[in-house]
Amino acid sequence: MTVREVFPEGPLTPEQWQHVQALSRVVGSDQARWLSGYFAGFDAALVRLGQGEVALAAPGAVPAASGRTLTILYGTETGNSTELAKALAAAAAGRGLSAEVVDMANYKPRRLKEEQDVLVVVSTYGEGDPPQPAVGFFEFIEGHKAPKLDGVRFTVLALGDSTYEFYCEAGKRLDRRFEELGAKRLLPRVDCDIDYEEPAAAWSAEIVDLLAAELAELPAQASPFAAVPVAAAASAYDKRNPFEAKIIDNIVIVGRGSSKETRHIELDLDGSGLSYEPGDAVGIVARNDPAAVGALIEAAGLAADAPVTIKSETKTLGEALERNYEIMIASPRFIDQWAGLSGAAELERLRAPENAKERLAFLEGHHVVDIVRKFPLPGIDGAGLIAGLRPLQPRLYSIASSQAVTGDEVHITLAPVRYDLHGEGRSGVASAHLCDRIELGETLPVYIQANPHFRLPAGDAPIIMIGAGTGVAPYRAFLQQREADGHGGRSWLFFGERNFRSDFLYQIEWQSWLKEEVLTRMDVAFSRDRADKTYVQHRMLERAADFYAWLEEGAHVYVCGDATHMAPDVHDTLIRIVESQSGGGRDAAEDYVRKLQADHRYQRDVY
Structure with a gap:
């Protein structure tokens, strides 16, 4: 029981x-x-x-111990902001401050004028955009309906990736907008790269110290809660303490003659206590390719066994580069470091803010090893090499299974990243690790990353699932879950890939679900089977009348796949379908789609 x-x-x-x-x-x-x-x-x-x-x-801020309400707002795409917001609330509670933690996706923006102290944690998606679940919040606060915030105090922690031109732009936008609306800044905004833990912890400690100091100046009775010591929790597996999961299956699921490689991989979570829901992701802590590590060490003229120190721990340079640092994609930080050491005029010029576009183009065409080769530094030591590198980050993959069906297993669908650069074959860190260098029975560190913004609806509400390539993975989990739950709601899958004969991923399972009426409809688009390429958005337009009818009957829409092309094209097609079928104009159709997002009936998991 x-x-x-x-x-x-x-x-x-x-x-x-x-x-x-x-x-x-x-x-x-x-x-x-x-x-x-x-x-x-x-x-x-x-x-x-x-x-x-x-x-x-009921939602609503509990009065903070200082006598002011304290609200922590977070906007997230992958869950990092969620974790930081909850950790911040826990730190505040430890100092007698009570905070309400609210996802921007669920926040009622008109409450802003009633807030007093607001701490914002927000990531940036793509080229300066807010996280998809937070789009509605941004549209409100940046619009003409936003209220004056004269009585509000705030501070912003911005998460981003410095390899993008508009680094931490979502956080910068909110920081500017709060100030424009009259709010008073508690602390300057802090911008964090992908290795956000230390600056985020410093920001959290500083803001908690500031608010706790205000509390200390008030009479004791102003605090409704006494500080309570927190019991030490038992160890749990998470991003900072991943579980060593055994590889129990790793098979190619495309047919002979396919122009790409796609794999189905199964991991054993037995003994971990980890649980997940359809829509969640699994984080994989991968290692760099030893061949790539060797090439970088050779280019730098160093020895693999040279000692380096990382946070008071001594390792060999080879081990550090394999396990601790991003050595493929270079970042502005590495350009800054290498320019300072080499004095290279080209790198110095790329550092200038006005050359941001040129810098990003250079980074797209040069990995770390390419920069080291192009601007050699005789006499550099291991510490100098790693000083400009960013920490190696886990990779997230959409889960392709339901725990109600697979128990202690978690499944993923993966297409390895392979390409040529400067006449050499290059590959993705995690995908190459999984496809080329790990055997059945071996283990790798994993954790579960919850994704509350990509969830099946309750009950039997109809669902429309749109995915291309490996973007079909979460829909396999969705249908496994619905079958296990015995839900009879209608479901419609739009799936796209290259060729019908070789690339129809999980074909037998979809056909079985169609036969058993777990899946109601399926439309496929194989782009390379015909001279005129057909994609999922073309199939959507062909079925526009039925698609809109499903929307009007309460269907939830899901999109999973490429963020650069597929997801924007599908989004535009969704608006076009609503515009043509409703008889309204483009503005009305955009409002309709925004309402779908606000009601959590249009959810995206794009990468």
Whole structure:
């Protein structure tokens, strides 16, 4: 019998119940009794405040210990901002400050004028755009309906990737806009690259210290909660402590003669306690190709066994480059480092802000090893080489299975990245690791990355799933889940790939689901079977009347795939379908699609 069978979620939201279930798996009996007493005291404090069940059951900021409301707003695409926002709230709680943590996707923007202290954690998507779930929040605050925020104080933590031209632009936009609306800045904005942990922790500590210092100046009775020591939680597997999962299957799922390679990979999570839902991703902590490591060490004129120190730990240079650093894609940070050491005029020129576009074009055409070869530095040591490198980041892959069906297994669908640059074959870090250098039975570190913005609807609401290539992976999980749950809701899949005979991924499974009516409809587009290339958006237009009818009947739309071409083309096609079928103009159609997004009926998982 599970905990869920004994204690249904009651007044908790599904997300809150998820947290309770996750916690129940990692606490012992003593810790459970401690938590029981803690929450009993917490409830008593709420009753004294006159909050009672209202504070627990309904959104709304609990008064901070300083007498001001404290709200932590986050906008996220991959979950990093979520983790940072929750960690910030925990740090604040440890200092007697009570904060409400709210996803921008679920926040009612008109509440802004009622806020007092707002801490913003937001990532940037692509070339300066906000995360997809936060688009509605940005449209409101940057629009003419945004209220004056004269009584609001704020600070912004911006996450981004410096290899993009508009680095941390979403955070910069909110920072500017809050100021324009009259809000007072608590701390200067902090911009974080992909290795965000240390600057984010420093920002979090500084803002908590500032607010806690204000609290200390108030009379003791102003604080509704006393600081409560937090019990040490049992170890859990996550991004910082990944689980060593065994590779139990790794097969090519394209046919003979295919112009690309696509694999179905199964990982064993037995003993991890990890759980996931359809729509989530698995994070894989991969290693760099030893051949690429060797090429970089050779280009730098160094020895693989030369010692280097990373955060007080000594390793060989070869081990550090294989496990700790991004050595393929170069970044502006590396240009800064190498320009400073080499004095190369070309690199110095690329550092200038006005040459941002030229710098990004240079980075697209040069990996780290190419820069080291082009601008050699005789006499450099290992520390000098790694100083400009960014930490090696895990890679996320959409999960292609439902845990209700596969149990302790997690499945992914992967197409290895391979290309030529400067006359040499290059490959993606994680995809090449999985496809070329790991054997069945071996293990690799993994964790689960939740994606609450790509979820099946409750009950039997119809769903329309649009995916190209490996973007079909989460829909396999969706249909496995619906079959396991016995839901009878209609489902429609649009799938695109290159060739019908070789690239119809999971064809037998789709056909089986069609026969069993788990999948109601399927439209396919194989772009290279005909002279005139056909993609999923063309099939959508051909079925425009039915597509719009499904929307009007409450269908939820999902898009998974390439963010550069496929996703924007599908988005534009969705607007065109609404415009042509509703009889309204383009503006009305765009409003319709925005309403779908605001109602969480249009969700995207793009990369």
